[in-house]
Amino acid sequence: METPVRIDSRFPNMGTTIFTVMSRLAAECGAVNLSQGFPDFQAEPALFDAVHRHMLAGRNQYAPMAGMPELRQAIVDKVAALYGVRYDVESEVTVTAGATQAIFTAIAAFVRPGDEVIVFEPVYDSYVPAIETVGGTAVYAQLTFPDYVPDWEQVARLITPKTRMIIVNSPHNPTGSLFSTVDREKLAKLISGTDIVVLSDEVYEHILFDGEQHASLCAHPELATRSIVVSSFGKTYHITGWKIGYVVGPAALMAEFRKVHQFNVFTVHTPSQLGLAEYMQDAGRHLRLAAFYQEKRDFFRQLLAATPFELLPCRGTYFQLARYDRISDLPDREFAEWMTREVGVAVIPVSVFYADGRDDRVVRFCFAKQESTLKAAAERLGKAFL
Template identity: 60%
Template sequence: MPSYPRPIQSRLPDVGTTIFTVMSALAQQHGAINLSQGFPDFDAPADLLALLNEATKAGHNQYAPMTGAPVLREAIAAKVQALYGAAYDVANEITVTAGATQAIFTAVAAMVHPGDEVIVFTPVYDSYGPSIELQGGKVVYADLSLPDYRPDWARVKALITPRTRMIIINSPHNPTGTVWTADDMAALEALVKDTDIVIVSDEVYEHMVFDQARHESVLRYPGLAERSFVVSSFGKTYHITGWKIAYCLAPRELMAEFRKAHQFIVFTVHAPSQYALAEFMKRPGWYEQLKALYQGKRDIFRQALSSSRFELLPCQGTYFQCVKYSAISDEGDRAFVERLTREHGVAAIPVSAFYPNGDDHGVIRFCFAKSAATLESALARLVRL
């Protein structure tokens, strides 16, 4: 193939292949157990798979409406009303998206102008920064401090300027497993009052909050809901990450701008999945079962590692467990996880990958959304270190 004849001025000059792709490939290369990338190694509910088959046979194989199938948007509206007491208009305030990453990108594309500032919290999920930079925005970082990764609201307040257009939040938080409290949400609500700052609330792990704690969705807080894009994930909730389907909620005025961008980014989302999910969401008890499933896996994981040389950090939600490994090695976290994969057969993620400058605090992240057999085998290897 001929080479491109001119130098390319990259829009993302500092971005390479994501750490998730790198570590999953390394795990495959060495036959390691993959506790790096955040996806289950067990199947979706059999009833949901059957409903997908039924949807294809019923003829739902052409374009769904740009905003999402009405039956699915109705099911989403019923869910958020039941869980959070939040009323969203099916026609104008709910949009089905091709995964949560697309929803977040679209919200940023719709609202951020060149020169606008967007506050994000480090360690930060890796798609946020590039989404902002591609719109010509400036990423402003607010640090979450070890060991519990709680926000410092005085510090956040100091970062707000007249150019602050957006704040992106994520609770339960990936990669740390921290869950924000009612006090956190009240502090954020006070900070943005009487401003034109919009919020993107990444709540894809909303149903994975442990130890009888409550998920403090922005939907519970009118002063936040009125200015927020709220993103949730069917992929995380129903063990179907490969379906790449999620949704976004926002007030009518914000959603109108969101949809302007959405229609030209993906236009619409896989139709049979939407009809299958709409029917499956009518079945009671799933969210409680999901929470119990992952709390059980978290407890097994933590119990096993409590007798190891890993230092467990708090895990209040998500399906991720962060640990320190200083009693095992003084290597940098990237070198340690690569050696862990090659020599000990377990892949993890270095948390330095979630910092813009690669800050290395000697912390790595494991995903425990795995079958009992996978976890048993991985833990047996880890406790020997």
């Protein structure tokens, strides 16, 4: 249908997210989809049973704006057990409609027109559009290739009186790198005495490998007082389609967060919250996640070992980066499309995570898949490259 309305777009250069583009192309081509980050396996039936039970019990009306008390209490208890800090259940935790909503809401709550927000490239693709939507300006710090570690001297140079927020992400999507305890100390020192808010995207907090420990900002006394920390039930319990996450932070920051949250979402699906609160009582369900995904990571890396791909270190998340210099000279976006159409395996080009399209000839695989899916992808790669 055509419209007579003349549209002067606020975002003329903002396209469709690469995850939608590549998943659509994968479906059209019948490719094995290792692009978008979602599991192709189910959560435990116990979680579904718990939600169903609460539905049948009539718990189907609006939850409180901040989230069901049972779930908020379970979140507070989990964070205390893991990181040694106990947030106030009434004023310092909010249940959200996924992590993306949480991130957008936090940015909208604190970033005003003209403010600057420091982000680290390669940067997850929802951060910058959210910053620009509210009139802020993204300022880009670089994670140094190929280890993808922060350059804190560069960050220090980027901080100005206009800096309102710094966004950090660990374990890091798309690179699989980790924020260390040393990184936390350097960040804390840089912003001490300022009014800078930190937004910490920790949705992969339970997916770290080789004995690594998550350096949550919750566990740093100074950073915790100025941070909104985001996590995701979708990533933890294999239910990305439920779109349920949460944030924790000091009461004064949370009060501002909730001013926006109440009008862009208000509340989240009630029986799912109650089911999650019940399911969380077994801490092993999140504590076992690292071993579960390390087995998948190691299995996938072994499958790709014989191919010409150069696998970069993967210390966390369920993503594996790989250089393809020995395979092709194509730019990574063209290579990803060629892989999907001709090889039958869909991947994400890492250049899309850079403002200037920097292309290191690296693509991202998602290994949050059944072994049969990973084997099918490896067979296609083997036929193409061996």
